[in-house]
Amino acid sequence: MIFGLYLSVLALASEGGGSLIDVNPGVVFWTFVTFIVLLLILKKFAWKPILTALDQRETAIKESLEKAEIAKQEAQKVLDQNQVNLAKAEEESKNIINQSRVYADKLKDQIVQEGKEQAKKIIDEAAAEIDRKKEAAFNELKSQIAEIAVNAAEKILRDNLDKEAQKKIVNKYIGEITKN
């Protein structure tokens, strides 16, 4: 279709003044000059800085991506290490707790044992003390009773009383003893 149109344009052109396919050397000359100057100017002032910037940006992006990847790997490593450490620490703490529990049990038993022994010892000592005191008290009582009896006999003998009176006196002293 375009080709047909092109032919009709050529036909039109031959009727009109100039022709579409007349190559004007002046235009060729200026196109060359303009294009080459344009190329040189743009190359120096536009394409070079833009392309350099694009390259820089691409390298920067590539590098940051690579860095991010490395950082990610390192973080993963650290995380794994942390998890291992955590597991280790947990194990250790469990061990420590278990050990301390065993130790505490032992200590408890020991303390209880000691306490029991101590108590027994104290009780024994107390019992011995009580026995001793009891004996001493009994001895004193015995000596007092003897003294009272001697005193009573002394009084009876001094007063020289009849049977009746003697009985009374003896009863009276015996009553005193019981009272004491």
Next chain:
Amino acid sequence: MFATEISKSIAIADTVKKTAENNSDPSWIMHHVLDGNSINFEPFGTLYLPHLQLFGIDISITKHVFFIWVVALLLILISISAARKYKNTLVPKGIANFLEIIIVFVRDEIVKPAIGKGFESYLPYMLTLFFFILLSNLFGLVPYAATITGNIAVTASLAIISFIVTQYSGMKTYGVLKYFKNLVPSGMPVLIIPVMALIELIGLFTKPFALCVRLFANMVAGHIVIFSLLGLIFIMHTYVVAPVSVGFALFIELLELLVALIQAYVFTMLTALFIGMAKHMEH
């Protein structure tokens, strides 16, 4: 679309004038696509351009030369202002961002796959070529402006530059003698070699010729179709056909936007391919 409307109204005004002057003369269409020594700024007047001579060759500043310079200047302004944005940051905004899309496209989708290793040294040329053709094509749609890629002298010059770059890259890679020897595929029967050599030699020249004619014909065709459609109104002497004409012209105008992009892409792509073929001749 504002620009489209203006260009259409100008075209209509101009058409009316021309048809009033000479009812049967079809040259008013050609007036829009042909080169000339004046730039028409109707209704504000006409700018007459100077005539120049160099070694007996007429190098007058014509309408198209003027617009080549306008396009070149515009391109310099745009791209340098974009390049300056990269000075402070690696991630610029605005026009640099827009230009960057095209630059990256030309680099990664056209030049890199077509030329392969060592494509970096061809990038400035390829980018200049692409942007120059694109801007020229788009400039043709602007009111008052001329389509410089619709001038066969301009497209021929671009094609010759592309031809020179292609041959240079081939000769640089293989050396002059080996380059021409490589034109004929190895392992051919002796009798066929002269024929192949002739065909390949002609092929060298048909490639830029095709480049030249393709761009020129595409750019001229769209404009002539638009003017022809609008001309229908005056040929038929009725306003009834106007909505249809304007509608179709608008459609072609939009199509031209697409064609402008495609032709810039095709020219650059083919040049890159030819360079790639010249650099890697192992068949």
